[in-house]
Amino acid sequence: MLGPNRYGKAETRLVRVHRDGDTHRLVDLNVGVALSGDLSATHLTGDNAGVLPTDTMKNTVYAFAKQHGVGEPETFALLLARHFVETQGQVRSARVTVESFAWDRLGPHSFRRRGEHTRTTAVTVTREATQVVSGVTGLVLMNTTASEFHGFVRDRYTTLPETTDRILATAVDAKWRHLGDRADWGTSFEGAVDALTDAFVNTYSMSLQQTLMSMGTMVLTARPELAEIRLALPNKHHYLVDLSVFGLENENEVFLAGDRPYGLIEGTVTRDDVPPAAVEWYL
Numbered sequence: 223m224l225g226p227n228r229y230g231k232a233e234t235r236l237v238r239v240h241r242d243g244d245t246h247r248l249v250d251l252n253v254g255v256a257l258s259g260d261l262s263a264t265h266l267t268g269d270n271a272g273v274l275p276t277d278t279m280k281n282t283v284y285a286f287a288k289q290h291g292v293g294e295p296e297t298f299a300l301l302l303a304r305h306f307v308e309t310q311g312q313v314r315s316a317r318v319t320v321e322s323f324a325w326d327r328l329g330p331h332s333f334r335r336r337g338e339h340t341r342t343t344a345v346t347v348t349r350e351a352t353q354v355v356s357g358v359t360g361l362v363l364m365n366t367t368a369s370e371f372h373g374f375v376r377d378r379y380t381t382l383p384e385t386t387d388r389i390l391a392t393a394v395d396a397k398w399r400h401l402g403d404r405a406d407w408g409t410s411f412e413g414a415v416d417a418l419t420d421a422f423v424n425t426y427s428m429s430l431q432q433t434l435m436s437m438g439t440m441v442l443t444a445r446p447e448l449a450e451i452r453l454a455l456p457n458k459h460h461y462l463v464d465l466s467v468f469g470l471e472n473e474n475e476v477f478l479a480g481d482r483p484y485g486l487i488e489g490t491v492t493r494d495d496v497p498p499a500a501v502e503w504y505l
Contacts, residue, residue, distance in 0.1 A: 224262055224265050224266065226258070227258065227261060227265065228256045228257060228258035228315075228317070229256065229257060229258075229261070229273075229276065230254065230255040230256035230257055230276060230279060230317075231254070231255050231276040231277070231279040231280045231283075232254045233252055233253075233254060234252070234253040234254070234255070234279075234280045234283045234284075235251075235252055235253075236249075236250075236251045236252075236253055236283055236284065236287055236292070237249070237250050237251075238251075238287045238291070238292040240291060240292075244330050244331070245330045245331070246330065246331040248325050248333050249292040249293075249322075250322070250323040250324075250325060250335075251292065251295060251298070251320050251321065251322055251323070252320065252321040252323070253283050253298075253299075253302075253318065253319070253320050254317075254318065254319040254320075255276075255279040255282075255283070255302065255306070255316070255317075255318055256316070256317045256318075256319075257274065257279075257306055257310070257313045257315070257316050257317075258313070258314060258315045258317075259272075259310075259312050259313040259314035259315065260272060260312040260314070261273065261312065272312040274306075274310055274313070279306075282302065282305065282306075283302065286298070286301060286302060286305070294407035294408055295320040295322045295341065295343040295407070296320075296343050296345065296354055296356060296405070296407040297407060298320065299318040299319070299320050299343050299344075299345035299354075300318075300345050300347070300352070300354070300403060302316075302318045302345075303316040303317065303318045303345050303346065303347035303352075304316075304347050304352075306347075307347050307348070307349060314348055314349055315346060315347070315348040315349075315501070316346070316347050316348075317344065317345070317346045317347075318343075318344070318345045318346075318347075319342070319343065319344045319345075320342065320343040320344075320345075321340050321341070321342055322340065322341040322342070322343070323335065323336075323340060324336040324341065338360070338361070338362065339358050339359065339360045339361040339362075339394075339415075340358065340359050340360050341356075341357075341358060341411060342356065342357040342358065342359055342397065343355070343356050343357070344357075344397070344503065346500070346501045346503070348500070348501065350500070351500035351501070352403045352500070353399065353400075353403075353499060353500045353501055353503070354399070354400040354402075354403050354405075355397050355398065355399050355400070355503050356397070356398055356400065356407070356410065356411055356414070357395075357396050357397030357398060358394065358395075358396055358411075358414075358415055358418070359393075359394075359395045359396075360393055360394075360395075361393065361394035361396070361415065361418065361419075362391070362392070362393045362394075362458075363391065363392055363393075363394060363419065363422045363423075364389065364390070364391040364392075364458075365389070365390045365391075365422070365423070365427070366389055367387055367388075367389075367474075368390075368426050368427065369387075369388050369389070369390035369426075369427040370385060370386045370387065370388065370427070370428050371384065371385055371388060371428070371429060372384035372385065372386065387474055388460075389460040389477060390427055390430065390433070390457075391457075391458035391460060392422075392430065392455045392456055392457060392458055393456055393458065394418060394422075394437075394453065394454075394455060395453070395454040395455075396414075396418060396437075396441075396451060396452065396453045396454075397451070397452050397503070398414055398441060398445075398448045398449075398450065398451040398452075399448065399449045399450050399451075399499060399503065400447055400448060400449065401447055401448065401449045401496060402447070405447050410445060410447055410448075413444055413445050414441050414444070414445055414448070414451075416444075417437075417440045417441040417443070417444040417445065418437050418440070418441060420440060421433070421436045421437040421439070421440035421441075422436075422437060425437075430455055430457050430485065430487045431487055431489070433455070434453050434455055434487055434488075434489050434491075435489065435491060437453060438451045438453055438489070438490075438491025439491055441491075442491060442492075442493060449492065449493055449496040449497075449499075450490060450491065450492035450493065450496070450499075451490070451491050451492075452488075452489070452490045452504075453487075453488065453489055453490075453491075454486065454487070454488045455486070455487045455488070456484045456485070456486050456487075457484055457485035457486070457487065458479070458480070458484060459479075459480035459484055459485070460477040460478070460479055460480065461477060461478045461480055462474065462476070462477055463476045463477060463478055
C-alpha cells in the first residue's frame with residue numbers, strides 16, 4: 223500500500239542580479255520544491271500523466287526570478303508554491319524551501335559573501351491553508367563565562383566533573399512559524415535573530431536547556447507575528463587543556479575546541495493562545 227509521498231526539485235541554485243542603474247542588488251538562493259497530491263498512478267503503474275517534471279520546477283524558479291524579481295525569500299517562496307497549486311489540478315500541496323545567502327555591499331556592483339549564518343524559509347501551500355516558516359541556521363554564539371553545569375544525575379558511567387564556570391558555545395538552528403502569510407519578512411527575520419542573540423548574551427546559564435527556553439521566549443515576546451519557535455542547539459564543548467605537565471596552571475584560559483561527539487539540545491517554545499500548525503513542520 224502506498225503511503226504519503228511527494229516529489230520535487232532539490233537545491234536549485236539561483237543568483238539574481240537586480241540592475242538598478244549603476245547600483246546593483248544581489249540575491250543568492252538555494253531553492254527546493256516538493257509537490258504532493260493525486261500521484262498514486264506513477265507509483266503503482268508508471269502512468270506519468272499527472273507528473274509535472276522536476277526539470278519544469280527548476281525552470282519555473284528561474285523564469286519567476288526574471289518575471290517577478292526576487293525580494294524577500296518568503297515572498298518568492300509563496301509566489302512559487304501558489305503557482306504550482308493553482309496551475310496543477312492534481313497537486314494538493316506545494317512546499318517551497320529557500321536558503322538565502324547574504325552578501326555585504328562593497329560598492330555599486332561589488333559584494334563580499336557574509337558567512338556567519340544562513341537565512342531559511344519553508345512555505346507550504348495547500349488548497350485549504352498557507353503556512354510560512356522562517357529561520358536561521360549556523361548562527362554561532364559563545365559565552366566565555368556566565369555558564370554553569372552541576373547537580374546532574376550520576377551513575378557508574380558518569381565521569382563529567384561539575385563546573386561553576388564554563389564556556390557555553392552553540393551553532394543555533396532555529397525555525398519559527400508565522401501566524402499568517404503577510405509580514406514585513408525582513409524586519410521579522412532580523413528582529414528574531416536579534417532576540418535570539420540578546421537572550422543568549424543576557425542569560426546566566428545553568429544548562430543549555432535553560433538557555434534554549436530563554437531564547438525562545440524572548441523571540442516570541444519581541445515578535446508578536448510569530449506563533450512558535452523550534453530550536454536545536456548543539457553544545458560545542460570546550461575542554462580545559464592540562465598544562466600541569468609543563469609546570470603551568472590553566473585557570474580557565476586555554477581550551478581544546480571539541481568537534482564530536484557533542485550534546486544536542488532541542489525544544490519548542492509556543493504561545494498558549496495560537497492555533498495549531500496547518501501542516502506538520504520540522505527543524
